[in-house]
Amino acid sequence: MLLRKIFHAFSLRERFLLALILWALLLAWLLSLLDSFQVSLRTWSLNSDLISSFEATLAQAEEAESLLESAREGLDGSKTFSAPQLVGRLDSIARENKVDNFDISSPSTVETELFSFHTVRLSINRSRMPGLISFDQAVKEFSPYIALSEFRLNANKRDPRFLDADFELVSFELKEVTLND
Secondary structure (H helix, E strand, C coil): CCHHHHHHHHCHHHHHHHHHHHHHHHHHHEEEEHHHHHHHHHHHHHHHHHHHHHHHHHHHHHHHHHHHHHHHHHCHHCCCCCCHHHHHHHHHHHHHHHCEEEEEECCCCEEEECEEEEEEEEEEECCHHHHHHHHHHHCCCCCCEEEEEEEEEEEEECCCEEEEEEEEEEEEEECCCCCCC
């Protein structure tokens, strides 16, 4: 009642301006409600997509388990090499193949959840092609546990009849502890 008396006490122009201000405030409030509703709807849609993605991933769990088992069957964890074992194995391969001038660098290791990848550089100086080929063939016998990732071959600067070779060899070590968890 009091508000009605006050409203009618205003002139027509003041009533119109007051009504316009009230309608503008109501419109701003409705627009902010609509904006927050859109944000909520967008968030709900993204969460729904994320849940669908998680459900699809979980549905593939049996297939992933079977792939893991088949991969484990083809891989013998006892044949993988730790960093010192890799250096020792490469040293023995080089000596067995009568490679005279060779140098093995210290291994570098990259750790992942399931594997440790060890990288070693082996340099052979002043060697002949048959010796390099026999060394390469001997390393390939340990495939897939030792792999050649980079190879460089240069003629020796002092005597071009001999070759200098750089092998970058990579080995992986299977972490059985994490697979059994």
